[in-house]
Amino acid sequence: MYPIESRVTSLLRACEVPGSAREQHPRPRHTLFIDLFVDAQSPLSPVWGPLRRLLAGRQIAVEVESGAISEEKLRYHIAKSLLATEAGRRGALVVICRKAPWRRLREFEAQEVEPGIWRLPTDSRTVAYLMVPELVGMGPGRSVIRLLFATSDPKEAAARKHHLLTDPDLPSDIKNAVWNFFKTREVVMAAEELAHLGMVEFHEASMRMGEERGEKRGEKRGRQEGRQEGKKRGMLLAALTIAKKLLPSHEVEQLKALPPEQALAALTKRLQAR
16 A cells, blocks of 8 residues: 555544454455455444444445546446445445545536535435545644645644644544654655654653743743743753754754754754755
8 A cells, every 4th residue: 555545544533443444455266455444333433523423333445546537437437336335234435635636526417515615416225425624624623634635734734733733623643643653654754744743752851841841940930941941941952853864964063053943943944945
């Protein structure tokens, strides 16, 4: 499986019932491979957001499209979902696209049922949906869906992280499980996401250290000084950690000689040039 497809399927599998989801699932009787096959006899994980109610109880075929999708390929996906469904079970297809295939949506007379989610016409044996993660919006339960494809926009990367951590429909254990995919580099990430991850982890840790130091002094002034000191230290540690992973050693040495704020600015400029 390609890294992009692996990122999508790994995140959708977060906190699913063991054995209910299988990547690159083969259907030998029809010589088919499906990017992700999920048997939703048990409730789907909250990471599925608004798709949970649409897919409940079904056998779900998920196909990931990172580029353009032809009419023929879309019809082929629908056919695969029918063949993948066992007799007596209700089937479903979800095609997840990086960009909205507006022409295909018009050709298939798709109906938008949720922001960024369209229902495609099928026969009575199955339902088919096409989803574009970047269009699902900021609503509750949609934070993991927005993470399915990588982004090269630093502001979008920061907004996605904030959405994940503040999503009221996502339990804390699932938030931690999803974020762990990024911390352990188990999914492919854009340089901007990697930079933001490093900044957040070191910044938050250093902020806590600074606050603890200030609180021990028992003075408001001490807490303010602690936060400022922790912030600067976190900025420097984050910049150097990311630089060691992405840049030549001589550039890392140059960054070490700079003040924290300048080091971060220089690293950001260098990553944008990659």
